[in-house]
Amino acid sequence: MKLIVGLGNPGAKYAGNRHNIGFMAVDEIHRRHSGFQPWRARFQGQVSEGRLGSEKVLLLKPSTYMNESGRSIGEAMRFYKVEPEDIVVLYDELDLPPARFRMKKGGGHGGHNGLRSLTAHIGADYRRLRLGIGHPGDKKLVSNYVLGDFSKADKDWLDPLLTNIADHAGLLAEGKDSQFANKLTLALEPDKARRVEKGDKPKSDDARSGKTRGQSHIRQARQQKTPDIPKSGPMADMLKKLLGGG
Template sequence: MSDVKAIIGLGNPGTEYDATRHNAGAWVVEALARDSLTPLRAERKFLGQYAKVRYAGHDVHLLVPSTYMNRSGKAVAALCQFFKLTPDELLIAHDELDIAPGTARYKHGGGHGGHNGLRDTVSALGNDKSFHRLRIGIGHPGSAKQVVNYVLGRPGKAERAAIDAAIDECLRTLPDVLDGNWAGAMNRLHSFNA
């Protein structure tokens, strides 16, 4: 298993989407950039907000695509091509309906699970699904008919606090991830519940 060299946070661009559940992945990368005291800056060649940070002794590329969620793969592929990164060197943070707010999970590989950002990323990477995922729980509205409005809606105050607490815990596990200690990172993160 390769070392993680880039962390990409999926979301939709624009102020109307910044605080929506679908941007939970972007919130992770934004929090990591703040924690690293390195601002994300618009980078046209990567179609997004980019920074290179030194975190827990590792150089890490951070990216929040400025494309809409269903076109995230273009930005991911551009970053990979420029830095010659392989999919298994990526950690992609995204919102996850099947996990409750206040929890998060790491996952290696797998399908897109209906997530349009992951679907486009898999396609843009030549159907290579070997990238790592950081699944940020946002909960499910209970009905498939409500999913679009739900993910594009803003969480309530308590729900957002729980999501933020899970993101904080994610940041505490990243040193293990970057050191290749996936078991340690998973044990800690998967037992956390805000």
């Protein structure tokens, strides 16, 4: 049994939040692979069993809220007697720009409360698919940002990202993380795909997605820099009010 886990918060109120991109990715896997059972309540979460290729897989969305995700995942892990390397966790990453991703195994929690809880319950050796949502530019804005919904414009990069994660999820189930990262990168980077057709090999380390379908506004979003915000004075006071920081 392999566990593919999406992190997020339960309920309609949070369904469209940036913090719930892990839930969204697992939901897309469930939608695009017909062999999975309907969602049901188990292990303090919502689960669905099915197969991806030759691998038996449990999809899991913890219902414990983000900060207690480890309780749900730890319960499922102990029941199926799986090892941390058999668990893939999909979650939002502030330190990656929108439309980018990174695949890795082990490491710290980086301030992510879902990972902090997970590591406390099962250790740090699980596999991670970090899905970039960008950073609002000020730590004071992070909470409202991650608990805010994706915009309509975000769908231009979000939908292809989720679709391709689902299409290549079988590689995650088989533990072929480098191949998964390469496939996802090539699907989201037409320029790199053309280079591979000419004989160049894609990078096999922590690959991350690039230009989505060649759309110019995605390029602009990645190149955009957060403006400097004055720390004091009349301008700073005005910006704090506009941004909700004061």
